[in-house]
Amino acid sequence: MAEVSLKGVVKRFGPVQAVHDFTLDIAHEEFVVFVGPSGCGKSTTLRMIAGLEDISGGEIRIGDRVVNDLPPRARDISMVFQNYALYPHMTVRDNQGFGLKIAGSPKSEIAEKVGRAAKLLGIESFLTRKPAALSGGQRQRVAMGRAIVRDPAVFLFDEPLSNLDAKLRGQMRTEIRKLHEKVRTTVIYVTHDQVEAMTLADRIVVMRDGRIEQVGTPDEVYHLPASDFVAGFIGSPPMNLLDARTVRDGDGLAVEIPGGPRLPLDPEACRGIEPGRDVRLGLRPEAIAPERIASEMRRPFSFTADITLVEPLGGEALIFLEIGGTEVTARVFRPNTRLSPEKDVPFVVDLGELNLFDPESGRRLCGTRRMPTQ
Amino acid sequence: MRIVTTAGIWLIRFAYLAFALFPLLWLLRIALTPDQLLYTEGTTLWPSVITFENFRYVIEESPFPTYFLNTVIVSLGTAAIVTVLSTGIGYAFSRFRFRGKTALMVFLVITQLFPIVMLITPLYQILAPVGLVDTRIGLVVVFTAFNLPFAAFLMHSFFEGIPRELEQAAMIDGCTRFQALIRIILPLMLPGVGATLGFVFTAAWSELLFSLMLISSEAKKTFAVGLLSFVGRSGVDWGQMMAAATLALIPPAIFFTAIQKYLVGGLTAGAIKG
């Protein structure tokens, strides 16, 4: 059993604080992805868990041990690096078996475990080659093989796919997911790519400036972003963010976009918000569509807007429209009509997908989707 | 026009080659000239007769083989010790953040400003009481200190060329930091280690002043001292002296030729950026 738990972990580099009060519990066999822009502290946090960086404060546990003061070799982890860090002077076989050799395992056991891992990853045919003679994708597999062979309690991945081209990255992403199904281990995975985070993670940890911005399942992070930062970071194209204002609307409350439509709010979800308040309104691109091709919505609301540009992408299309002087992106799937820029097009927006953020702090004020009960 | 340019470039290349090699060829030429022809054919490009008599005399009858051996011992000893110590310094500078790092680096650079000639007397007085004067070990100690700063910067730049992830991977794989250094980093640094070894060997082989001041007994003299005392004697035998000089040239030339391409690599990595 290997839970990983971080309690109030802090990292300073001289006067600069790179990680602030990081607290997180990771369950046994859970796949957790740390995601955020570069410099957000995600790699530093991973390296502190690995023992490659000392922690300046707090506590890290792996399993039932506090590992703050244990060197990397004693933490029962393995790690896949961005540049793979394969030992250039050793063959693939020796690379994979190195950890066991250092641990003093018998030769037969090393051979057996290396063989098993090689089979799992499909790298049996080049066990005798040196890393220099491998392609990027092959090196990636060897690096994962080296991590698996040691059968650790926790796997750490530090941007393992970012040196691969887009196609290979997609393939390897699927393979890592499959591998996790076969080798059930706790995984902590660092990436700056939100697609990787969404596809791989059981839970996503979004980080910014050394702090946790939000922890949640891919669904939660996508549909209920805790802040406008998460909203803008997760999803491609990102969530549309518009400056708006709350207004009284009959009995209830609505949000008014200056120069645009007035969208009624779900009184249930938005209790406690007073009218006449500045907000940032967040709308996912797929929550807006031209009326004539819109798919079913939970709470459709109609308005008109000008289409300024259309980007067909085959299976889907991005439509750029103007709401109150701000450019907004809409995404429609399988558009069977030809779309082109035109004026005063009827649109619908799904009021069930509204997000309101505080314009100062960026924190979420409310959303019409119900927060999951914890 | 193009042909003229090409010819011009080749001409420059040959001029460099001639400038570099003529003195060495002349050394060899005099060493091979029989004594009786030395003055009559002193300035012709190649003597009418050549002889290996000078080499035979130097190897069989002169004290030069002893000098040669002493120089080999001192140079190899210095090179080995400097390489080990500079590995430590280069590794520490490259892989650790610690208090006083900048100050130590600056200190090593500043040692390069010291007028070496001023150190001779004080060093003599420091080495004499501990019995290191007139010993080969004493020379090794002194040469080690003199060559260490540059070697440390050279090694530092070679370390910088090795990705840190490699030793981190090794440490996660179960190595201690020291094991990672020995089993992963150093095998990858062999060219760098070789370059440093060769560089220091060549430098130690050239040293003259301290050998002159610290060594007095004939049996411990190095080549430089031996050759210089040869010059001092009246009635210089040019042929024998040049033969000895030619022999003295062989080991550093071999070492240097072997390492020069790694030296270019090591300097690219950062030693010259300062």
Added chain:
Amino acid sequence: MSTTVNDPGRTGASPRTSRQRLTAAEPYLYLAPGIAIVALVMLVPLVVGVSFSFQNYVIFRPAARGWSGLENYAELWSDRTFWLALANTAKWTFWSVLFQISLGLGLALILEKPFPGRAIFQSLVFLPWAVPTFLSGLNWQWLFNPIVSPLPGMLSAIGMLDEPRNILSDPDLALYGPITAMIWWGVPFFAITLLAALRSVPSDLYEAAAIDGATGWEAFRHITVPFLLPMMTITILLRTVWVANSPELIFVMTGGGPANTSQTLPNYVFTSAYSSMNFGYASALASVLMVLLVFYSIFLLWIRGRLGQ
């Protein structure tokens, strides 16, 4: 195995445990032997040496030894040989380094482009650097000797000398003998470092310049030189200091003669210390040399700082 738990309340404080103390000490373990030997064999003698310069310390007169304040420095001020040696040191360093750099740069540019036989060419032209300094001194001493070398004859044939004679015994020319040897010996060093620097110039810069229509010379002038200069300052600095400090070639080739006309400061220090056995005076000479070199270095680094902006 330590499992000390830190109080989460004081997260800001750096936890001090046995492992971390050991980790903090680790770099010093790697450094200590090397730094210790450098300090003992270079720093301590330097301090002792500087202290000599304030003493009356002549080996033949042990009874007279004692602190003498600035007496050695006062003596130095009125010593004609000191001023001559100082001027010669400047001359010797300037010409040696200037030619080493320009010839070294030429060689590096030649070696940067591939041509048939480049590898063997490179190892042959770099050979002089492998020649021990004293040996290149002796070698060039012989080459300037008209009896065993054609060089004086050649020099007079092209009109650089009035007759085939030994320039090392000419008071006006003697210094140029060791300078020639120093240039010959030092060109490879600059070629190696410049070659390394040239290879670090990103090639897309040249491509961009070529697209912008720059000629080879313009690319050299506007890309290569600005790129090399800051990188080379430290190399030039260290080499200049090394050349200025190096007495060996002069000691071997002319001994500072004839009549001190090729005397430089380090060689004067050496001969003062070991011919006249006046350690106090020799140390004062060396201290002055060091102070000048420190000023020179600061000046060069200041220039480098200005260039960097």
